[in-house]
Amino acid sequence: MAFITPFAPSLSRTPLRRPRSTARRSPHASPTLPRVRMARTSIQPDELDVAEDSPRDAAFSDPQHDLPDADLELEPPCVGDFLHSPCLQEYKEQREAGLVSYSLYDLPDDISDVWALAVGPSKATELKNQYSRFGVLIEHNFADFASAEGCTDAFRNATIDEIAFAKAKAVYDDTGMPAIAEFSDMTIEPPKSGSNINKTMQQGYYTRLVDTEGDAMIDRVRPISDANRMAIFKSAVAYYDGEMHVVVQRAASVAMAFASAYHVTIAIASALDELFKQLSRRLNLTFDSPENSKWRAEDGEGQSEGKRLVGATMLKERLLREGKMLSDNIIKVSSFVNHKVDTELMEVCGEELAERLRHTMPNKILTVESTGLIAGLPTARTLGIPLVFARKSRPITISDSYQTTYRSATKGTMNELIVSCEYLEAGDRVLIIDDFLAGGSTAEALFKLAKMAHAKVVGVGVLIEKMMDGGRAFLSGYDVPVESLAKILPAGDRGRIMFVEEEAWVPPFVKKQRSEGEQEGEEGAGTERSMAMLEEEDEDEEGEEGEEDVGVIRWEDEEEEGVLDELEENLIREHGRR
Numbered sequence: 001m002a003f004i005t006p007f008a009p010s011l012s013r014t015p016l017r018r019p020r021s022t023a024r025r026s027p028h029a030s031p032t033l034p035r036v037r038m039a040r041t042s043i044q045p046d047e048l049d050v051a052e053d054s055p056r057d058a059a060f061s062d063p064q065h066d067l068p069d070a071d072l073e074l075e076p077p078c079v080g081d082f083l084h085s086p087c088l089q090e091y092k093e094q095r096e097a098g099l100v101s102y103s104l105y106d107l108p109d110d111i112s113d114v115w116a117l118a119v120g121p122s123k124a125t126e127l128k129n130q131y132s133r134f135g136v137l138i139e140h141n142f143a144d145f146a147s148a149e150g151c152t153d154a155f156r157n158a159t160i161d162e163i164a165f166a167k168a169k170a171v172y173d174d175t176g177m178p179a180i181a182e183f184s185d186m187t188i189e190p191p192k193s194g195s196n197i198n199k200t201m202q203q204g205y206y207t208r209l210v211d212t213e214g215d216a217m218i219d220r221v222r223p224i225s226d227a228n229r230m231a232i233f234k235s236a237v238a239y240y241d242g243e244m245h246v247v248v249q250r251a252a253s254v255a256m257a258f259a260s261a262y263h264v265t266i267a268i269a270s271a272l273d274e275l276f277k278q279l280s281r282r283l284n285l286t287f288d289s290p291e292n293s294k295w296r297a298e299d300g301e302g303q304s305e306g307k308r309l310v311g312a313t314m315l316k317e318r319l320l321r322e323g324k325m326l327s328d329n330i331i332k333v334s335s336f337v338n339h340k341v342d343t344e345l346m347e348v349c350g351e352e353l354a355e356r357l358r359h360t361m362p363n364k365i366l367t368v369e370s371t372g373l374i375a376g377l378p379t380a381r382t383l384g385i386p387l388v389f390a391r392k393s394r395p396i397t398i399s400d401s402y403q404t405t406y407r408s409a410t411k412g413t414m415n416e417l418i419v420s421c422e423y424l425e426a427g428d429r430v431l432i433i434d435d436f437l438a439g440g441s442t443a444e445a446l447f448k449l450a451k452m453a454h455a456k457v458v459g460v461g462v463l464i465e466k467m468m469d470g471g472r473a474f475l476s477g478y479d480v481p482v483e484s485l486a487k488i489l490p491a492g493d494r495g496r497i498m499f500v501e502e503e504a505w506v507p508p509f510v511k512k513q514r515s516e517g518e519q520e521g522e523e524g525a526g527t528e529r530s531m532a533m534l535e536e537e538d539e540d541e542e543g544e545e546g547e548e549d550v551g552v553i554r555w556e557d558e559e560e561e562g563v564l565d566e567l568e569e570n571l572i573r574e575h576g577r578r
């Protein structure tokens with residue numbers, strides 16, 4: 001049974017690990033860091049009691065359940081036997097043959113460590129960006145771990161945190177680099193008692209091949225499930241550096257009506273986020289490089305220096321923790337956005353909205369009282385432009401005004417919007433900022449006001465976009481960029497908020513610099529590396545592409561039948577018998 005993701009690391013890049021810089025560590029840290037015991041908490045521990053007949057899952061549902069001490073000395077039994085990564089094996093062989101050297105070439109000063117990964121490709125990109133800002137260069141990703149031939153039982157009997165840990169440890173053992181690894185599974189809970197369901201369907205379903213089998217399994221089970229039946233995605237992430245290990249688990253439950261394999265990313269993102277928090281504290285990974293701490297506008301297009309963008313990340317993290325769906329499309333964020341306001345969070349959100357929309361060259365922010373001001377003010381301040389907010393009732397100080405009406409999505413009432421002719425002028429380039437985008441009627445009303453003033457709306461930015469209300473499509477006719485920091489998916493998951501996972505946004509000029517940097521690197525900028533190494537690298541890059549193609553062809557043409565048979569087997573497998 002394989003869980004291969006078609007992704008190959010660039011084996012021939014020199015595997016480097018600079019001796020750990022103490023500069024980034026706490027001055028009080030002892031040279032041998034203590035081992036960390038992590039309580040394995042889940043987002044919704046109360047919702048994880050679905051697999052009554054599984055001692056593993058019972059343990060998982062207990063937030064206090066720690067790895068037993070024996071695990072801390074892992075080598076877990078059979079771990080080396082039941083896991084195998086062809087790419088890591090190849091790397092190991094190259095290393096043993098002396099083809100990859102550990103000589104340290106000039107790493108940038110702001111890099112203090114080089115790590116490796118064993119995670120899915122999209123998460124790898126995110127982690128690379130995230131950790132690079134903290135002085136960690138992520139150099140390899142061994143995403144092709146699979147259960148070794150003949151080790152199916154050992155693999156099934158291992159918990160997901162054991163597997164994540166085993167992957168991290170295997171990568172560390174074979175590369176010498178600290179490693180982060182991930183492993184996830186999906187459970188479809190048994191139907192509620194009394195459901196009209198035949199015997200084989202009473203136990204629920206389970207897979208560890210979420211990427212490849214998850215959707216097919218959900219599609220098969222959904223028609224025989226009631227709307228409240230849950231698919232539970234669990235993810236374990238582990239870090240190991242030879243001295244210390246940290247293991248974190250998180251879970252996300254999604255109603256079958258909305259579930260897709262994609263939702264495993266919620267559990268993965270949440271676990272990785274917690275892992276990052278733990279590691280940044282334990283390893284004192286500080287964001288201390290002046291080079292990194294600012295985005296630099298060097299494209300000559302008039303973009304000013306902006307700050308590092310963490311608004312979307314922090315907002316999503318907060319949504320995950322505190323946001324609630326009160327109904328299908330009413331979102332409660334009153335503890336940090338629109339009643340009690342987390343001003344620091346709004347500050348970084350405003351900064352990110354400003355940087356995302358800076359290219360529209362606005363000279364004015366237009367928003368609506370009162371909650372539009374929450375995101376509007378920091379955005380305006382970052383851009384250094386004034387803010388005008390439309391009033392919902394006419395102040396006695398306003399005589400000449402532009403005025404329109406719109407229907408409030410949340411209240412269902414018709415509202416007036418009024419802006420003084422003094423403050424919206426012909427030729428203004430207006431950026432609309434609001435807390436929410438739902439159906440788009442509020443933003444459209446602001447478009448109308450701008451039009452009355454012969455001003456031009458150049459963009460729309462919101463903190464939170466409710467994907468189910470179609471505001472983006474509604475506004476598409478205006479043909480302006482629409483940016484949102486968090487895109488909320490339709491309700492589900494017992495009041496929990498779910499959002500679309502997106503790659504971190506980076507300014508176009510930074511992207512350009514990075515791709516130019518990469519090209520330079522490929523074209524021989526790595527002067528410290530031997531010609532032989534560069535040639536190998538070229539070959540590997542060809543190999544990477546080749547392998548991805550093969551992965552696709554194999555699924556579609558050669559092994560499709562086999563995979564479907566296996567899926568069929570999994571579907572009829574009772575939950576407790578994995």
Ligand SMILES: O=P(O)(O)OC[C@H]1O[C@H](OP(=O)(O)OP(=O)(O)O)[C@H](O)[C@@H]1O
Nearest residue numbers: 371408409410436437438439440441442
């Ligand atoms: O895209 P839409 O469908 O127009 O919805 C978005 C608007 O809904 C909310 O305002 P609301 O109408 O509830 O008024 P409030 O800000 O006074 O609560 C929110 O603050 C946005 O302005």
